[in-house]
Amino acid sequence: MSSPFDQMLIESDVEQLEQADLSLLETLDHVLNRGLVIAGEITISVADIDLIFVGLNILVSSVETANEVVRNRK
Amino acid sequence: MKLYVYCLAEKLGGLPSIHAAPVLGISGAQVDLLKVEDFALLVSEFDGDSAPSVTRDNALAHAAVVASVLNETTPLPFRFGTVVAEDQLRSYVTARREALKAKLDQVRGCVEMSVKIISGSDQADVPQLNEMDEQGPGARFLNEKRRQILGSERRSEDAKQVAAWLKEQVGTYVQQEEVSLSQTEKLMVAAAHLVAREQVAKYRDQLTMARKMRPELHFLVSGPWPPYTFSNIELEFKTRFGVS
Numbered sequence: 059m060s061s062p063f064d065q066m067l068i069e070s071d072v073e074q075l076e077q078a079d080l081s082l083l084e085t086l087d088h089v090l091n092r093g094l095v096i097a098g099e100i101t102i103s104v105a106d107i108d109l110i111f112v113g114l115n116i117l118v119s120s121v122e123t124a125n126e127v128v129r130n131r132k
Numbered sequence: 133m134k135l136y137v138y139c140l141a142e143k144l145g146g147l148p149s150i151h152a153a154p155v156l157g158i159s160g161a162q163v164d165l166l167k168v169e170d171f172a173l174l175v176s177e178f179d180g181d182s183a184p185s186v187t188r189d190n191a192l193a194h195a196a197v198v199a200s201v202l203n204e205t206t207p208l209p210f211r212f213g214t215v216v217a218e219d220q221l222r223s224y225v226t227a228r229r230e231a232l233k234a235k236l237d238q239v240r241g242c243v244e245m246s247v248k249i250i251s252g253s254d255q256a257d258v259p260q261l262n263e264m265d266e267q268g269p270g271a272r273f274l275n276e277k278r279r280q281i282l283g284s285e286r287r288s289e290d291a292k293q294v295a296a297w298l299k300e301q302v303g304t305y306v307q308q309e310e311v312s313l314s315q316t317e318k319l320m321v322a323a324a325h326l327v328a329r330e331q332v333a334k335y336r337d338q339l340t341m342a343r344k345m346r347p348e349l350h351f352l353v354s355g356p357w358p359p360y361t362f363s364n365i366e367l368e369f370k371t372r373f374g375v376s
Contacts (some may be wrong), residue, residue: 093208
């Protein structure tokens with residue numbers, strides 16, 4: 059499944075994109091779409107004792123967000 | 133006060149710097165070293181409960197902090213926007229200690245290289261059905277659907293072949309890979325390769341030679357990156373504990 063940034067690449071004329079644009083898109087693709095995720099608030103209870111608790115924080119990036127970031131650069 | 137988390141590493145001699153100047157984090161915040169279990173985490177204080185805005189400066193600041201560690205060791209990067217309380221972060225690391233250690237073992241001494249292969253042709257090679265003009269609207273609709281399906285199958289097959297060809301070319305230098313085959317008209321293959329640091333030059337040379345063999349394709353190659361694509365431990369955690 060391609061990311062929003064992949065979609066931006068394929069919708070652009072690759073030959074016309076500046077190296078800086080490509081670098082920024084690649085950076086966004088990595089930092090926004092990948093990496094360790096503390097994904098969800100989990101409480102596992104056994105006999106009413108909470109054994110594991112993990113904080114919730116999920117970031118959703120969108121094509122609009124990606125577009126906005128690149129537009130702001132220009 | 134919450135913490136913004138950049139990455140986790142085995143051991144760090146100290147805070148990373150670029151040209152002797154300390155690396156600044158999101159919104160210019162000071163980056164601190166937090167030790168949990170056997171790990172070192174790079175964090176900065178973050179005022180607010182929600183994730184920071186996705187801006188160019190914030191994204192680049194996150195990337196710069198993680199990349200600054202790469203000179204010393206291979207970290208596991210957190211995804212942009214990870215904001216947690218310190219006790220939550222400690223619980224997360226403690227609960228996943230073994231999975232994190234295993235993941236660090238996998239990426240030790242390696243970096244990530246990214247390759248995207250884009251079809252050079254503007255038009256997908258979709259079969260044209262000449263008889264379409266002679267048919268009614270229903271038959272034309274069905275023929276068009278058939279044409280789309282055939283085109284999609286052909287693109288998928290082409291993408292598989294290109295992915296196999298890429299693996300054949302650079303596989304010697306790749307320790308682990310994540311490949312996604314796209315069925316869009318242009319993007320054929322998006323691959324992330326985990327490559328030992330000392331093999332990166334040879335990997336690049338091999339890729340340069342391979343590109344010359346396929347002038348009909350566009351290659352977007354970037355790296356070395358911290359192993360963003362190879363850092364997710366959720367699968368291992370789910371397998372081990374039966375939860376996600």
